[in-house]
Amino acid sequence: MGKLLxxxxxxxxxxxxxxxxxxxxxxxxxxxxxxxxxKKVMSMADDTYDNVLNFMK
Known part of the structure; x- marks a missing residue:
């Protein structure tokens, strides 16, 4: 997962x-x-990052 990020x-x-x-x-x-x-892409990237972190919990 580290390589992906x-x-x-x-x-x-x-x-x-x-x-x-x-x-x-x-x-x-x-x-x-x-x-x-x-701004839209950064917002989507932030949301995706948060979703991945929540999925990994």
């Missing part, structure tokens, strides 16, 4: 890094859309 964390960090590098080159509307999508 490590992989997910690494993927999230790499994705955020690439997003920060690409985002300044986009127009404002696209940036806002990406910010909304990021």
């Amino acid at each position: 490590t992989g997910l964390t690494t993927g999230a960090i790499l994705g955020a890094t690439v997003g920060m590098m690409v985002s300044p080159n986009l127009d404002r509307k696209t940036q806002k859309t990406l910010k909304r999508a990021r």
